[in-house]
Amino acid sequence: MNSSVTAISTTLAEVDALPVTRLKVELEYGSTGYDREQSFVIKGLLPEQSFVSMYGPSGSFKSFLALDWACHIASGIDWDQHKVKEGAVLYVAGEGGFGVTKRVRAWEIRHQGANLDNLARLGVPVFPANYDQVELVVDYYNDIKAKTGQDVKLIILDTLARCYGGNDENSSKDMGAFITGCAAIQQLTGATVLVVHHSGKNVESGGRGSSSLPAALDVEYRVSRDGEDQQALVLACSKMKDSDQPEPKAYDLTSVHIRTDSDGDDVNSLCIIPVGRPPSDDEAPPINTPRWKAYHTALWQSARSRTETNAPVTYALIRDDLKALGFDIKHYARWMEKLVDEGALIRDGEMVSMGQISLEKGES
Structure with a gap:
């Protein structure tokens, strides 16, 4: 497949015309299905076949967290006592893949060589607002499934800005095209789509750009530093559409030695310790709003x-x-x-x- 990045020129009308298959389903009546359990990739945190955003400022460790979730799903290892449904993962490292490889190796060492054959990485961005790129993601999905024998449970776009194709994040039209493309990827693959996103000037006000994105999400998380000097993050849920919102928790990161370079210097990378604790920051994100x-x-x-x-x-x-x-x-x-x-x-x-x-x- 050609992984070169091409300029995007598309309109919302073109994206709305995407050939998304619509199947007639059986009608249900009354309260039928009230006891049907919601399915999760990470129970209580990451629903299956959902549209999710994880936002925070630069340096908040949000990409470390997204990759940690990816590694746990790919290896089938539970995350902070939350059951994980094992499957393949596609991690789109839109800001470059060199640092990601070190983080993955640190994770392997930290977890004693756990198998990550189900984790596929792409070192260039993809652009959901362009349907040719949606089809490219579906091609990658089919390649990964054929190689691993596993359904792709999670597709991570890191970050929205790099996978946005130079469009205006504040434009509801451009954001609508991005959302529609992500929905097409979700429908055509059956995977959960997780977008890593930057916060605006005021971190507490949410992710950067048009309000049409958070309105379209099934789940939204805010990631922030747990204190200015700590290697730790706080994960807080600001939206969980069909389930209870988890309480905010802090997670520490640890440095892992991954190799020695040609000059004899140590090369290290950080890795999340998936054991939650109460945030130490007195200004932890509020969640008890109306x-x-x-x-x-x-x-x-x-x-x-x-x-x-x-x-x-x-x-x-x-x-x-x-x-x-x-x-x-x-x-x-x-x-x-x-x-x-x-x-x-x-x-x-x-x-x-x-x-x-x-x-x-x-x-x-």
């Missing part, structure tokens, strides 16, 4: 995205954003009133600004 429906979350995220990018934040513009996302806005005034009453937003006539609530607990 329960919102999907339209409340999308409204709040529209205001947040506009604020972070210094765009106008008005009652009418947020309403237009929700309409563009496909929401029926006839009850928009009521939605806005709820968030203002709860202190999540502040309204002064036509102008809207952010309130005190920094993370939503969405429910859709």
